[in-house]
Amino acid sequence: MIDAHCHLSHPKFDADRHQVIERAKNHLVALFETGGNLEQNQHALELSMSHKKFIYAGVGLAPHYALEADAKKEFEFIERNADHIKAIGEIGLEYHYFAEEQARERQKIIFREQLILAEKIGVPVVIHCREAWDDLLLILKDFPLQKVMLHFFNKHSYLQESLRRGYYISIATLKSKDVDKIIRDAPLNSLLTETDSPYLWQGERNEPSNVRFVYDRISEIKKVPVEQVRQSVMATTSQFFEIVF
Numbered sequence: 001m002i003d004a005h006c007h008l009s010h011p012k013f014d015a016d017r018h019q020v021i022e023r024a025k026n027h028l029v030a031l032f033e034t035g036g037n038l039e040q041n042q043h044a045l046e047l048s049m050s051h052k053k054f055i056y057a058g059v060g061l062a063p064h065y066a067l068e069a070d071a072k073k074e075f076e077f078i079e080r081n082a083d084h085i086k087a088i089g090e091i092g093l094e095y096h097y098f099a100e101e102q103a104r105e106r107q108k109i110i111f112r113e114q115l116i117l118a119e120k121i122g123v124p125v126v127i128h129c130r131e132a133w134d135d136l137l138l139i140l141k142d143f144p145l146q147k148v149m150l151h152f153f154n155k156h157s158y159l160q161e162s163l164r165r166g167y168y169i170s171i172a173t174l175k176s177k178d179v180d181k182i183i184r185d186a187p188l189n190s191l192l193t194e195t196d197s198p199y200l201w202q203g204e205r206n207e208p209s210n211v212r213f214v215y216d217r218i219s220e221i222k223k224v225p226v227e228q229v230r231q232s233v234m235a236t237t238s239q240f241f242e243i244v245f
């Protein structure tokens with residue numbers, strides 16, 4: 001199994017990060033640590049260096065930090081470490097927490113710049129989107145060659161358009177009716193799996209080994225053996241991030 005998106009640099013893991021990673025190693029083939037600002041990106045790189053061939057790093061400037069961050073510095077960091085990263089992410093648009101037009105415009109600029117950067121250094125992108133799907137899909141249209149992973153995809157109404165464009169659909173641990181419909185209607189070979197740890201969990205804290213519940217869910221809804229889901233997700237993840245597991 002694979003966790004294609006998590007945040008082990010989060011302070012919630014400060015006390016027992018090592019144990020969480022060891023637990024993950026017992027169940028998973030790989031996990032993808034995703035940053036959103038300079039501090040998190042640095043941490044993601046460090047984790048990937050100290051757990052080679054198990055933890056892989058994605059770095060980026062998330063929309064949550066678009067207003068406050070020194071974007072130039074963030075982009076320099078990404079370019080400088082291009083050889084050590086597997087994706088630019090998470091990047092995208094977050095409208096739920098940012099209602100002001102100015103903040104949203106800034107997010108769009110930052111997002112576009114990172115799509116250009118991803119094209120330049122030749123890595124896939126990991127997308128965060130909340131209440132901004134129309135704007136997001138419009139911007140992505142200008143970048144036809146991108147390999148795009150829609151992290152925690154949970155809007156069934158945007159599924160067909162996303163599939164038509166060849167985007168990868170990442171199913172997270174948090175259950176909903178829409179996510180069930182997405183699992184039902186998306187082809188198995190378009191699906192990736194993630195926890196978004198420490199988020200997207202009913203309990204206190206999510207962690208990568210919980211990704212097994214996503215596999216159970218896909219197996220149940222698509223009526224295919226869990227082993228087949230594992231094989232498929234591994235092949236899709238391998239193709240997406242260009243990693244041989």
Ligand SMILES: [Zn+2]
Binds near residue numbers: 007
């Ligand atoms: Zn995330």
